[in-house]
Amino acid sequence: MSEFWIVLLSVSAGTVLMSVLSCLPGLHVYNLMGALVLGILALDGTSFAIPAMVYLPAFTGMIVSWAILNTIPAVLLGTPDESALFTVMPGQKYLMAGRGFEGTMITAVGGLAGAFFIVCVMAPLAPRYLPVAQQVLKGHMHWVLWIIITFMLMSEWPKGGNRGPAGWAKFFDAWKTLIAGVITFLLAGLLGFIILTRSPVSHVVAFQNIMPAFVGLFAIPWCLLNIISAASVPPQHTTTSLGINGDVVLRSVWSGALGGGIAAYFPIVTGGVGGMLAGHATAQRDERIFIMGQGVSKFIYYVGAFMLMFVPGLHLTRGGGAWMTKTLFTPLGWADYYLVIGCIAIAAAISYLMMEPLAKVTLKFINRFNYRHVSSVALAIILLMVLGVTGWVGMFIATVATGIGLLPVLFGSRRLNCLGILLLPIACNMSGFGETITGWLGLT
């Protein structure tokens, strides 16, 4: 079989497989990639060794399809990973209005627009300009993290203090949510220090050591909230038009590319932060633009970060997908770059086509069963996933993380503060005083 067909089949298989698996709540593409990397490493040197020509397109397809289709569990089942955090609230508004299909498809259009941006804008320009940017910015990553932390904590709006006469009582009522936000950030940061310094998760699944914490911080609290609040989802209907035009798409790309680009390029700045920046940077009030912008941001965060590893003259490793692939493969030049760009284009097209039938199947499932039961099943799948991948230690971490993740739910503060789990320890490490803190904590 010629290389062309091998690549085409691999990317198609990876995309279709991950498209279906993306609908499972709690499963992250990096969980599956981690398992596959372990398998490929085990087969290496044997007669069953898998060549890069097979797994590289497949990995690209998996990441692309995940970046587009993880909207389905996030919006329709209420089990977001952190990159989809900002699509959940507006997405669930669509769901509660019987327009869940529309909400997910608008995000998917954002993903497709992100693919166009990567293939048509980023890909030709990146080899020329990103190495320059990297040379200028390489010594400044740490303070970028610190200013993101500063903005995250300073920009939260006090939810209380809306009634009563002026004075300290009103002030304290308002600051309850802000204090809860700061405490959430610090507790998540503490958990991050522990997990990143002395992870109790077995080294055999070291790729997944942060997974139970992320599931606990973001996905489980949503499930619990859906179960407890017992929201009844109205009958869902599909539509043939999404009510969008070129201007809406362009504005979404404009906002999403900025947020997603920052998240893809700067280490530890995740898709959730990218989504926040995308929302703040462009002051968009139109909900369609916001949702689609989140789709763009999410796509550029996952796929753009993976692509950076292949940019000639740059070879920047960003994101879990790139780090795992790097253990198997070192990109050599333009051929690998073009291969990945081509795979991104093909995978984005297939993923978008997969979105409609998979969203409709999920909606049928929601229409047929009580949403509380749907959330219960989603929660069960998530817990089984954590248990299967990381064992009881992972379950313990997920339980602790869930406790922290419930704080924003209980106090009405921002869920994004949970990202302290990565931002705080990594920012401290990059500024050179991480070890001092882990020393205080007795971790080193």
Add this chain to the structure above:
Amino acid sequence: MKGFTHFMSGVAVASFGPWAIEAAMQGNPLFFVLGGACGILPDTIDFKFYRFFYHHDVYVTPDPINPDPQFVADEIARAVAIAVDEKRYVDVKLVSIRLGADFWQQYSVKLDNEKGEVLVKFGPVVNTGQVPVEGTENRYPAIGRAPLKTKVIQTYDARLKVDIFDGPSIGLKPLDNGDLDLEFLPWHREWSHSLTIGAILGVLVGAVAWLASGWTMAWQCFVTIAACYGVHVVEDQLGHMGSNIFYPLTKLRTPGLQWMHSGDGLPNFLTIWIGCLLIFWNLYRYQPDMTFHFGFMHLMWVGLIAPGLLFAAIRWVLTRGQNVAVVKGDGVDDEWNEMKASGA
């Protein structure tokens, strides 16, 4: 402008200090963090501290069980009467109506000087994202009306809309001709939005830095804080409301240049983007051993002008002949709404 815009402007201004870049290259993010924090600080002071201690003479608190527009209209008319009769400044608070964890009853107030009355209309129930809940638009068709004792002049063209979280405040200031001047959010952009306060803050922090690390650190902190705080005041002056620029030397807000609304997408994005380019330029200038070299104009061409032209061209191609309708903020009260919506 939006909080993030002010924040990034502060970081951009901080990057002009060679000491900030030098410290950052040694792993110390202090000056950039100070820059961003001081860039957003004037709004933080107002929205997170001062407004909770600001006393109002009249609190208009509608009943959430039985919302009555006439009650709201009567209360506002009463506040106007107090200002006229007692010839004093009257602060009025329009309290929001919370209906549930995520639902709020929206209502709006219009002052009609031609007919000499205030009109109050209850709108739809909205969620915390300020999106109307379907089927609630016409639950309260009645309009509350009450006669006003005098004209209320709105130099700041705010539509008084109350929905999520906290409701807005208005100040009624007697004028010499007997009319009242309406000040929107009287506690906002008052003393906090002044260049002098920025300088004083710089001196205070500089004094602490002097005690801790000596003179060099002191003046570097002072310059960073005063400049980054000041850029917020300057940016706000491009809008409608203006700021009390030299408090305590000046007592009133100086009206803004009215070039933009604070929630406008393009000016906010352009400010952030240009700020990012300036930061990049400043980092480049102090980067040793660069193998790539470029000039400022080249950077602006590649980073701003060429992408801008490309964007405009694509937009023209995609939208020609179309009537593009995009939801925007509600005019000049959008800073209040934007702050609430974006910080949620």
